Amino acid sequence: MQYRTLGHSEISVSSIGMGCVTFGREIDEETSLQIMDYAFENGITLFDTAEAYAEGESERVVGNWMKSRTRRDQIVLATKIKGKLTRERIFSSIESSLKRLQTDCIDLLQTHSWDESTPLEVTFDALTTLVAQGKVRYVGCSNYDAAQLAATLKLSEQSNFSRLTSVQPPYNLVQREIEADLLPLCARENVGVISYSPLGAGFLTGKYRSGQSIPAGSRFDVIPGHQPIYFTDHGFRVLEELDASVQSTGLSHVQLALSWVLRQPNITSMLIGARNTSQIDQALQAMSLNMNSKR
Numbered sequence: 001m002q003y004r005t006l007g008h009s010e011i012s013v014s015s016i017g018m019g020c021v022t023f024g025r026e027i028d029e030e031t032s033l034q035i036m037d038y039a040f041e042n043g044i045t046l047f048d049t050a051e052a053y054a055e056g057e058s059e060r061v062v063g064n065w066m067k068s069r070t071r072r073d074q075i076v077l078a079t080k081i082k083g084k085l086t087r088e089r090i091f092s093s094i095e096s097s098l099k100r101l102q103t104d105c106i107d108l109l110q111t112h113s114w115d116e117s118t119p120l121e122v123t124f125d126a127l128t129t130l131v132a133q134g135k136v137r138y139v140g141c142s143n144y145d146a147a148q149l150a151a152t153l154k155l156s157e158q159s160n161f162s163r164l165t166s167v168q169p170p171y172n173l174v175q176r177e178i179e180a181d182l183l184p185l186c187a188r189e190n191v192g193v194i195s196y197s198p199l200g201a202g203f204l205t206g207k208y209r210s211g212q213s214i215p216a217g218s219r220f221d222v223i224p225g226h227q228p229i230y231f232t233d234h235g236f237r238v239l240e241e242l243d244a245s246v247q248s249t250g251l252s253h254v255q256l257a258l259s260w261v262l263r264q265p266n267i268t269s270m271l272i273g274a275r276n277t278s279q280i281d282q283a284l285q286a287m288s289l290n291m292n293s294k295r
Contacts, residue, residue: 001043001287004268006076007165007192009138011107013076015262016283017046019196019271024057027275029064036065038277040075042284046269048168048194049101050080050112051093056100063102077101078108078194080142085115085123094135110140110168114148124152124161131162140166140194146181153189166192171267172200173242173257174235183266192268198261199254203230206243206253210236251289258286 002015018039023032036047049058059079066072079101081093098104109130115123130136139162141149149167156163167186169178175197186193199205208231229235245256261270272283 003045005192006108006138006194006268007186008163008190009165009192011076011138011165013046013192013194013269014044015269016044016287017048017078017194017269017271018044019273020047020049020058020062021053022273022275023049023053023061025054029061031276032061033065033068035274035277035280036062037069039274039280040069040071042280044280045074046076046078046194046271048078048271050082050110051097051100052080052082052112056096059097059100063100067102072103076107077103078110078140079106080110080112082112083115085111085118085126087122087126090123090126090130094130098135105135105137107137108140108166109136109138110142110166111144113143114141114145120152120155121159124155124159128162138162138165140164140168140192142168144169146178146185149182149185149191153191164191166194166268168194168196168271170197171195171261171264172198173204173260174200174230174238187266193266194269194271195261195267196271198258198270198272200230200235200257203235204239204242204253204257206239206246208239252282254282255286255289258283259289262287262290 003012004015006013018036047062049062051059079097081090083089094109097106109127111123127139131139141152141164144167149164152164155161167182169182171178183193242253242256246253249256261267272279274280
């Protein structure tokens with residue numbers, strides 16, 4: 001496993017992070033604990049959850065794992081605040097998250113999405129207060145575009161608020177929009193990038209094909225909002241190119257897609273979700289491919 005400093009912080013995170021979205025939602029607690037054990041045993045130290053995941057159930061499961069394994073001080077714990085980012089909402093949210101996670105401090109507290117209705121000054125004054133209180137070490141954001149990130153960085157500089165140390169965007173062979181402006185901004189401003197959805201919600205595994213019906217119970221069936229992103233002419237062209245690479249290399253769609261993200265120089269950590277330990281093995285194999293490559 002490789003480890004990298006997250007932005008301007010003093011936190012070192014594993015190049016592969018454990019996305020905890022499946023815990024308590026798609027898999028039960030016992031399976032979740034096994035997956036976290038396996039991830040930790042294989043060098044994964046970043047565990048990323050959110051209050052929105054299964055309405056807090058993911059945080060509760062992660063909290064039980066940390067307590068039962070006494071591993072709180074051995075990992076980087078990240079979570080997210082959903083919805084409106086008012087002062088009252090942020091303060092109530094952090095108390096609920098701390099209780100579910102069974103800890104007194106979160107390493108990285110992220111806003112889950114941009115809030116148009118709350119003044120940015122209100123949000124970051126509250127986040128800065130949490131850092132001063134010792135309940136949060138660093139703050140980050142998720143799903144911000146370059147303009148939104150730039151606005152928060154400018155405000156922090158002008159008002160001496162806690163500075164965002166990371167951003168969490170989707171990034172894969174199909175969704176590469178962040179290459180135009182967000183990644184260059186992060187490189188210039190020393191903001192860490194924790195990417196998610198490296199397999200495009202399963203699109204890049206090769207099981208979806210143009211003109212074919214969507215399998216019942218699959219991610220694209222359960223969450224149809226993914227379809228307009230990937231079920232496009234561009235998406236299927238990327239998939240065809242990936243098919244060709246599979247034929248020429250003998251590697252799987254998953255190995256190639258994950259390996260591609262891990263090779264990108266401006267990605268600090270790539271989050272993976274898992275329903276079983278074999279999906280962690282796939283990411284570890286992809287990392288091994290990169291480390292053993294001469295390219």
